[in-house]
Amino acid sequence: MSKLLSHPDITTTRRIFAQARPLWGHVTVYFLLGLLATPIALLMPLPLKFAIDSGVAGKALPGALREILPATLTTESGVIVFAAIMFVAIGLLNHLQALVTMVLRTSISERLVLGFRSRLFERVQRLSIGYHDSKGTSDATYRIQYDAVSISWIVVDGVMPAVTAALTLVSMLYVITRIDWQLGLVAMTVAPLLVLLFVFYRGRLRSKWGEAKNLESSAMGVIQEVLGALRVVKAFGQEERETGRYVERSRAGVHAHVHLAWTEGLFSLMVGVCMAAGSALVFLIGFQHVRSGALSLGSLLLVIGYLASLYEPLRVLSQQSVNFQASLASADRALSLFDEEPDVPEAPDPVALPHTKGRVSFQDVSFRYATGRPVLADVNFDINPGNTVGVVGATGMGKTTLMNLLMRFYDPTSGSILLDGIDLRTIRIADLRAQFAIVLQEPVLLSTSIGENIAYGRPDATDDEIIAAARAANAHEFIEQLPEGYDTLVGERGMRLSGGERQRISIARAFLKDAPVLVLDEPTSSVDAATESQIMDAMQRLMKGRTSFLISHRPDTLRVCDRLLRVEDGRVMEQSMVLR
Numbered sequence: 287m288s289k290l291l292s293h294p295d296i297t298t299t300r301r302i303f304a305q306a307r308p309l310w311g312h313v314t315v316y317f318l319l320g321l322l323a324t325p326i327a328l329l330m331p332l333p334l335k336f337a338i339d340s341g342v343a344g345k346a347l348p349g350a351l352r353e354i355l356p357a358t359l360t361t362e363s364g365v366i367v368f369a370a371i372m373f374v375a376i377g378l379l380n381h382l383q384a385l386v387t388m389v390l391r392t393s394i395s396e397r398l399v400l401g402f403r404s405r406l407f408e409r410v411q412r413l414s415i416g417y418h419d420s421k422g423t424s425d426a427t428y429r430i431q432y433d434a435v436s437i438s439w440i441v442v443d444g445v446m447p448a449v450t451a452a453l454t455l456v457s458m459l460y461v462i463t464r465i466d467w468q469l470g471l472v473a474m475t476v477a478p479l480l481v482l483l484f485v486f487y488r489g490r491l492r493s494k495w496g497e498a499k500n501l502e503s504s505a506m507g508v509i510q511e512v513l514g515a516l517r518v519v520k521a522f523g524q525e526e527r528e529t530g531r532y533v534e535r536s537r538a539g540v541h542a543h544v545h546l547a548w549t550e551g552l553f554s555l556m557v558g559v560c561m562a563a564g565s566a567l568v569f570l571i572g573f574q575h576v577r578s579g580a581l582s583l584g585s586l587l588l589v590i591g592y593l594a595s596l597y598e599p600l601r602v603l604s605q606q607s608v609n610f611q612a613s614l615a616s617a618d619r620a621l622s623l624f625d626e627e628p629d630v631p632e633a634p635d636p637v638a639l640p641h642t643k644g645r646v647s648f649q650d651v652s653f654r655y656a657t658g659r660p661v662l663a664d665v666n667f668d669i670n671p672g673n674t675v676g677v678v679g680a681t682g683m684g685k686t687t688l689m690n691l692l693m694r695f696y697d698p699t700s701g702s703i704l705l706d707g708i709d710l711r712t713i714r715i716a717d718l719r720a721q722f723a724i725v726l727q728e729p730v731l732l733s734t735s736i737g738e739n740i741a742y743g744r745p746d747a748t749d750d751e752i753i754a755a756a757r758a759a760n761a762h763e764f765i766e767q768l769p770e771g772y773d774t775l776v777g778e779r780g781m782r783l784s785g786g787e788r789q790r791i792s793i794a795r796a797f798l799k800d801a802p803v804l805v806l807d808e809p810t811s812s813v814d815a816a817t818e819s820q821i822m823d824a825m826q827r828l829m830k831g832r833t834s835f836l837i838s839h840r841p842d843t844l845r846v847c848d849r850l851l852r853v854e855d856g857r858v859m860e861q862s863m864v865l866r
Contacts, residue, residue: 298614299440301621305402306441312394313441317449319387324454326383328461329376334587337369395438402437406430406623414629415695416656424507429620433499436616444613448606468571476564480604483556491553491608494546495615501539508532550608557604630697636714642706642721644671644802644833646692648858651701653684653691661687663856665701669849671802674834676844679853685837688853689805692835693722705803723801725825727808729792731780736765737772739780739791743799751798758827759794760820761787786817793824804834810843822846 306313336347347355347365355368410426418426459474512519512528519528646669654660661684669675677685690696691703694710703710710718723743731739740755741747747755752772756762764787768774780788789809796804809825810818826846829836838844852859 295610295614298617298621302437302440302617305405305437306398308401309394309398312390312397316387316390316394316442319383319390320449321453322383323380323387324457326376326380327454328457329372330380331587333369333372333376336372337366338587391442395442398437398441399435402620403430403434406434406620409623409626412628413623413626415690416629417626420656422507424510425503426623427510428499428503428506429623432502433616433620436613436620439609439613440617444606444610448610451606468575474564475567476560479560480557483553483560483604491546491549491611494542494549495612496618498539498542498546499615499619501535501542505532505535505539508535553604553608557601561601630694630715632715633712636717637708637712639705639708639713639717639721642802644721645669645704645706646803646833647704647707649702649704651691651698651703653687653696653699660699660856662691662698662853662858665858667851667858667860669833671833672831673849674829674836674847676847676850677835677837677853678839678844678850683853684856685853686807688858689807689835689837692803693724693805694718721801722803722805723796723799724805725789725792725796725807725809729780729785729788731776731783731788731791733776733778733780735770735773735775736768736791739776740772740794740798742795743801747798752794755794755798756791758797759790759824761790761794761824764790786821789817789821790824793821793828797824797828802832804829804832806834806836806838808837808839810838810840818843 336351407430410430463471508528508531512532519525648665648667651662651665652660653662665688677688679685687696691698692710694703694715697711705713705718705721732742737749737752740752744751749772753762756765756772765772765774774782776782776788776791780791783791793809806825806829810821822843825836828834829846836844836847844850849860
């Protein structure tokens, strides 16, 4: 039993059902409504039996019906009318059940997918920067947007219809066996063959679906990469080349899907042949029973009607087994995001740090990425609260990595980084990040309004506080001149604004957050002299009274620093302030 429960299909299904726990009540109602399909299906052929046996052949209706029906409906012509009424009533009941089930199914499916996507999105945001550096963002996007739909396929369109089909199968088999047990056994001779077919094809379908999903994700990565660098692509006239790269990646996915279609088609063909053979046997033996008088013609027609209803669940179960493997392949990919261990884990019993003075200490810190040579080695320095520290060095020497370690986007390979004497690895991550404000070389704005971007670190800030931060960042004047002022939408990544305007909004965001430690990474490297003057003026106000780290190659920018750290070949050395 334990081996069965640990089977990959069972394990994945259990994990998906755990994700569906908030909607178990709704799923149960949907399941019970689905069960109504079985008795309705059992009623469908009855009017035909009554019409032939009692309306045409003149046999008496069953005793229970004779007692409840008026005398006018128990005659031969009355039975025909009664059968017609039954057809309408059963058809109406069938369609009402289908309508309610469809609406409930849609509601449950959409809510299941939304909840699963939300949890995946939250998880992806909490995974370490190192994970996204190695995997890229397109793969995570594909898993959230496309693989997450598997929860609906498995819970609503997979397991529940399969259970309903299985119950219908058992019910139909019971009824047919009661009418003629030999026909029931003949009809079920196809079941072992279908099981063997499923076992044969299951593993092949699962692995091929997983491969197809990976190929689709890879092709999506090309789209995301090219659209993110569209200006570069256009500037170098590489549109055709990038289209070719996308087609090349996608072609492999096309081949995988064609191969899957061929495999699934062969499986469906085998299932159809088995069912056709079973039906032929039932016809042959059934008509022999009618000729021998062991079975009435009406009963044979009833068996034939039930036979279609018997084989339909078998067809559904066979088809569901194919779709189920595709769904499980997607579910495995989505659930694997929960299995990723963050490179920067929360401490078991984290230290709360509501506010820091800004004392920073690196003690024998070394760092290397998962693959590659060491980036930093044996870094030691102490920074007092309120100091402005310039960080210089050639490109690629580790300046940005140094700041990433300080904000704990990565953990050092060895050594410790202390904030107010507390090891960063012991501080609650949310508290730690609250101590920092950053201004990057390429300011990152979200595609919302200017006001919302300024208030990103403090969503509850008032309009007056937002305006005050903008004034301090020398941004209020140009914002007021925009048609919609602070409600102006900045566009994707802020591209409706100039580089200098984006940078000043980024500085305003840092002013509003009012964090005790600042990290300024080449904040003036991509602006003109006039804009640089405005930004430097705002930065000096921003750095006042805060521990600030300023990465820059410009001597004029570094003149505001109290100390200078030079990064060379993974080593960090203090340099005299010859720039002052």
